[in-house]
Amino acid sequence: MSRGLGWNVVLAACLLFFAALIGLPFWWVLTGSIKIPQEIIARMPTMIPHSFTLQHYQKLFSASDYPVYLINSLIVATASTVLTLLLALPAAYAFFRLRFPGRAIAYRTILLAYAFPSIVVLIPLFGLFAKVGLVDRLPALILVNTAFALPFAIWMLRSFLAGIPKEIEEAAVMDGAPTLTLLRHIMIPLIAPGIASVGIYAFITAWTEYVFASVLILSDAKRTLPVGFSGIIGQYQIDWGLLLAGASVAIIPVVTLFAFVGRGFVSGLTEGAVK
Amino acid sequence: MLQSRAIAFAFVAPALLFLAAILGWPLVQAVLLSLQDVRVIGSPGAFVGLSNYERVLGAPAFWRAVGLSAVWVLANAVLQTALALAAALVLNEKFPGVRIARTWIIITWIVPTVVVVVIWRWLFSTSGGMINPLLLQAGLIERPVGFFATPWTAMATLVFINSWRWFPFIALMVLAGLTRVPEELYEAARIDGANAWERFKSITWPLLAPTLSVLAVIGTLLSFNVFDIIWLLTAGGPAGGSRTLPVLIYETAFKGYRLSEAAAISVIATVLLMAFAILATRTLEKGEER
Numbered sequence: 001m002s003r004g005l006g007w008n009v010v011l012a013a014c015l016l017f018f019a020a021l022i023g024l025p026f027w028w029v030l031t032g033s034i035k036i037p038q039e040i041i042a043r044m045p046t047m048i049p050h051s052f053t054l055q056h057y058q059k060l061f062s063a064s065d066y067p068v069y070l071i072n073s074l075i076v077a078t079a080s081t082v083l084t085l086l087l088a089l090p091a092a093y094a095f096f097r098l099r100f101p102g103r104a105i106a107y108r109t110i111l112l113a114y115a116f117p118s119i120v121v122l123i124p125l126f127g128l129f130a131k132v133g134l135v136d137r138l139p140a141l142i143l144v145n146t147a148f149a150l151p152f153a154i155w156m157l158r159s160f161l162a163g164i165p166k167e168i169e170e171a172a173v174m175d176g177a178p179t180l181t182l183l184r185h186i187m188i189p190l191i192a193p194g195i196a197s198v199g200i201y202a203f204i205t206a207w208t209e210y211v212f213a214s215v216l217i218l219s220d221a222k223r224t225l226p227v228g229f230s231g232i233i234g235q236y237q238i239d240w241g242l243l244l245a246g247a248s249v250a251i252i253p254v255v256t257l258f259a260f261v262g263r264g265f266v267s268g269l270t271e272g273a274v275k
Numbered sequence: 276m277l278q279s280r281a282i283a284f285a286f287v288a289p290a291l292l293f294l295a296a297i298l299g300w301p302l303v304q305a306v307l308l309s310l311q312d313v314r315v316i317g318s319p320g321a322f323v324g325l326s327n328y329e330r331v332l333g334a335p336a337f338w339r340a341v342g343l344s345a346v347w348v349l350a351n352a353v354l355q356t357a358l359a360l361a362a363a364l365v366l367n368e369k370f371p372g373v374r375i376a377r378t379w380i381i382i383t384w385i386v387p388t389v390v391v392v393v394i395w396r397w398l399f400s401t402s403g404g405m406i407n408p409l410l411l412q413a414g415l416i417e418r419p420v421g422f423f424a425t426p427w428t429a430m431a432t433l434v435f436i437n438s439w440r441w442f443p444f445i446a447l448m449v450l451a452g453l454t455r456v457p458e459e460l461y462e463a464a465r466i467d468g469a470n471a472w473e474r475f476k477s478i479t480w481p482l483l484a485p486t487l488s489v490l491a492v493i494g495t496l497l498s499f500n501v502f503d504i505i506w507l508l509t510a511g512g513p514a515g516g517s518r519t520l521p522v523l524i525y526e527t528a529f530k531g532y533r534l535s536e537a538a539a540i541s542v543i544a545t546v547l548l549m550a551f552a553i554l555a556t557r558t559l560e561k562g563e564e565r
Contacts, residue, residue: 087290091286116549120541123541128300179279208386208387244393250390
């Protein structure tokens with residue numbers, strides 16, 4: 001496919017625009033976190049750091065509870081991911097392949113759950129969790145985040161299952177494989193990229209959740225990263241260096257995860273969407 | 276047959292029961308709560324009928340929040356969809372590094388919202404932020420602007436930040452729609468001498484329009500719920516200029532200690548959102564039939 005010169009110029013300009021729009025903020029934050037305070041608040045900001053210091057990172061890890069928040073967030077996000085997959089996989093398969101009464105209504109209701117304003121359940125959920133002793137405990141957040149990720153997870157896994165050639169499944173059924181064996185040894189390996197995508201989706205949902213974590217957790221030692229970090233924002237007389245270092249560290253886990261499975265996630269997201 | 280039905284239920288039941296317990300049951304509780312006069316979590320309340328709804332519907336603050344939510348949702352839908360469409364058209368071309376770009380464009384969406392908040396609060400700030408010096412140098416402004424200082428600039432800035440976070444996600448969905456447009460159509464149009472704009476207008480746009488409208492609806496539902504970006508950047512201010520419905524609900528419940536009233540607002544918000552979702556889906560389905 002050939003392009004005219006004019007079109008190439010337009011394309012390059014657009015590319016540059018989007019690269020700057022998305023890339024520059026991250027560049028400024030990462031480089032800002034290693035600048036000395038005077039350079040951070042300089043009247044004329046610098047593109048490339050003129051100074052180098054790790055003082056903001058030192059302060060972040062010694063003077064604040066940031067490491068605790070980080071570990072709490074990792075626990076919540078990992079557990080939410082596992083629970084979401086355990087619940088979504090069989091459900092997606094049932095909605096895709098098995099026939100049962102109420103199937104259409106149940107599926108629609110689940111999709112509706114994806115759209116409704118989550119803040120509605122915040123208040124009653126607090127009361128519910130208080131009754132069963134889950135307030136101020138990490139499992140509460142694992143349950144909530146799983147509930148938020150579940151509708152989309154089921155929807156996405158179902159469209160991945162729909163992508164499996166029917167012959168493969170039929171051959172296995174013909175051989176007399178029980179449903180569970182079929183799911184475990186044939187379907188799951190075939191949709192491994194889809195499972196990875198859904199897993200990342202669940203992880204990110206939990207990793208970024210703020211509102212419920214801020215209300216359901218009361219003690220500082222159990223805060224997740226978004227809530228703990230937002231506390232640091234107000235706690236100090238805006239210490240930009242500390243905040244930029246904190247932001248940089250909060251980016252690292254998801255970016256690392258994404259570096260390994262990002263391409264699969266994106267193609268999973270888009271392939272799941274078109275079916 | 277009977278056995279396979281039992282298996283189906285065994286497969287679906289855990290997920291359904293889970294959603295019923297964590298989302299469904301609290302939703303019922305919210306409705307019940309809105310009919311009582313509970314002020315703080317855990318305290319008992321008496322049945323007061325629809326008086327919470329009367330009070331809410333008669334309060335100017337509520338209608339202002341409805342209006343701001345409408346502005347918020349509409350502005351986000353327009354900006355997000357426009358940016359997403361442009362980005363998707365670029366990513367649909369072939370250039371060195373396109374695969375990397377397609378993966379990493381979504382980075383704005385995978386980092387925690389609180390990080391997005393810190394990034395932009397700093398960039399827009401008047402001490403060390405990049406935006407003001409850039410605008411000054413370009414001659415677009417004469418003195419540094421306090422972006423969060425007045426209601427309208429605060430709202431516009433928040434819309435920009437939220438759209439910045441979400442447009443790559445939507446762009447990837449648009450891209451999925453674009454890759455389904457057969458290449459032969461473009462080839463044929465090129466042979467007929469159609470230029471890039473004509474090809475876009477007569478091939479890409481008609482084929483993409485249904486996808487875009489679905490995404491606009493999804494984007495509307497998602498941005499309606501946005502609370503953390505607004506709360507952490509402006510807390511609904513200045514002067515209530517960014518107090519959308521989720522912010523109003525949170526404030527009423529946890530700052531004003533009027534739990535039942537907050538529940539009433541949230542029930543109304545749910546009804547409004549569901550009505551929109553159903554209406555939009557109907558309209559879209561009708562459009563497809565034509």
